[in-house]
Amino acid sequence: MGGCSSKDGTVSQGDVRVTTGGGGAGGAGGAGGANGTGAGPKATPKPAKPLEVESVVCKVDDMKDGEMREVDVGKGKALLVKELGEFSAIGHKCTHYGAPLVKGALCNGRVRCPWHGACFSTKTGDIEDFPGLDSVPKFEVRIEGDKVIVGGNSKDFASHKRVKTMCIGSPDDDKTALIIGGGAASVTCAESLRQEGFKGQVIIATKEKHLPYDRPKLSKAMDSKPESLALRNADFFTIYDINVMTEKEATSIDTVLNSVSFLDGENVSFDYLVIATGGKPRSLNVPGNDLDGVCLLRSPEDGNSIAEKGQGKNVVIVGTSFIGMEVAAYLSDKSASITVIGRGSAPYKASLGEKVGMALQKLAESKGVRFVMDNGVSEFKGEDGKLKKVILKNGQTIAAEVCVLGVGVTPATDFLSDSGLKMTDHGAVCVDKYMKTNKSNIYAAGDIASFPLAMADNREVNIGHWQIAHGHGRVAALNILGQKVEMETVPFFWTQIFGKSVRYAGFNEGFEDVIVTGDLNELKFVAYYIKDETVVAMASMNSDPIVSQFAELLASGRELSKSEIQSDPSQWSSKL
Template identity: 45%
Template structure:
């Protein structure tokens, strides 16, 4: 979180100049009119397009409880947010709200910097919905060893302040946590509000609906990345919204090819990872609706691979200190192979090339 933003630019301004890519900053599109192929910009100007790509991503979901506007209450979305959290946390009491990837990574990062770190989550264990209770429990123990205190199956009802600055966080259970800084990682909202009135179709969660070619329901309007709901090839084209940059990167490439009239379907396999205290949990596939997890190795020893099973088939895998298992599963999925529950259960894991 304390990295210098200039050191991680994906593209330098020289690259953009070299390829004739115009970049407009400090501008916001407020509406899209597909009938006359124009977008209206917040400064009152409008811009015509031949083709349009919507890649507006998501914004961090804000807290809605009383006191969420106090100074010291943060989300983690942009570089300025990271800098603010970094400067206000050392030697102070931090409360993290949300027990999924952002919340756990922030708690991990602050564990040796803040005077204390408390994490509040609504589930029984961190990552419970995505990775399951066993891995959630293990990751919780890892952070507890670094003095992070967990308040699970609980939620924030109020944030109290003094002189406009956060002082304590009140939980539904009645627990009151002292706080100098609060960081909320409670999910995201797709940035699609500006499409109101454009007839571009969005789903119930406001994600822009696209087909396998990243096309929306409107001709010459494409969308890519976290803002989309797209058909996932490995799940029989079930429409999903996946917020990981690996998938966004694949989307951008596929959208570009199709905008250049080179028909190409999105077939990328979801692959992501999270790092806690220097240890990386890797994950591939899409496990929503899984009914069972088969473990190889031992979760309590923090060396394992987990196979997520649905309808007798491996739909996802996660691992810690068990490389290259997850990469191999991703590769097999990408080649169209079906991995069975029997394969995951077998003593012989030579198919993983471990």
């Protein structure tokens, strides 16, 4: 097995060789180097066609096994990796938000992004876990004497993103894959079908007016316009023959006739159906919840409206989990006042625990955010239809022109009530490890899916993470094509407030203890969530790439015990 590392290193540009010839193997080449048997490095033949750019980036013995370096190649950069004596080189930035992969976790032939957990093969550059849609470029590596040379074509260095090869539809294939919903699961499913050679019709039907967009940004950058949030532009879907139907709300499914009815009266037949309609935000069933100024956040228009209405106004936010806290952070320097109402004793208590929650509450308070905890809303009061006051359950009155509700979501599955699909009591669609429902040609993915989580002994769970939705979409696509691929991933999510990011990996529902190392007051810490004497999840701030390392540990099937953390928390990563 290969080693794992998070070592950071850079190499200044070495000898650069620029040719005027075309062609070049670009992203298709393999790694040079030793064969891992102790025989020493082997000379690697030059490519059949000259590469446009080549650089000597280091000597063979400059790097240890399990080490990564960001190296200069001409005017571009690459991530150079050494594992089992072999060198390989791929793009140096994560394709999700551009994190430097050199600061990530390297383990057994893949590197995991330090920010949000996406994984890329060090041999091919292909994306292997999410979030994100694109792979990274793959560069040529060869050994001449004791020199390591990296090369490629200029276009491969011009962007850190690479779209995997995709087919288009064919009139000879009469199959239709219909995907309902416009989020990460839908786009990943559609693209995976084309990547794996599906030439039938691929249709994405979303009730929104926009092309699928990056939903996690809604609460972090609330003034963002839909076009800036789009996961792909219209031309992309046209090129790869993916039909995106907007303002197309599903109202029912006929699982006998294999058709979906939509609000506009149209029926669309399918051979394969993927349901990925996501969640809908909960409201509060209290008087005055329909006043102008009481807001839910679901769409770019919602975010833009809240950002505009909140300018210079008194804002109340109900809910102290991820949406509520991110909205509070965004509006903190724009509104006259921000008051956050929470029903527990600390923000994030259920997800991150009280210790971490209190530290993040102190951060928000230092930015002027006020908290009223162990409380709730009993009534909204207004004048002329506009919100003026929020009345709490303890009788306290808070002046407010805007109130944002961040009190959770429910699966958007009301239209499935007569479908015959197996569902949970709270409306999630039950699927197996292949994302298949009780109907053999119907799949569910994303926030609406209740699926067996491998790392939790296949316990049925419903997890609303962006990364999970991507994974669901791809697994559904692969199984539509008969590949029998199981859903195996480590849940990974993040939140960002006041320029500080929390990373999280694992599944900590029902955790019994939290061990925190580092300094909560300085917001540089690692929190280990314990259940049955085992670390089931980890969260961190300003401690990258430890959460990515932990995710790789879990992904490899290994465990971390409470006793290991108690004895020496700095040593567990040596397990990798």
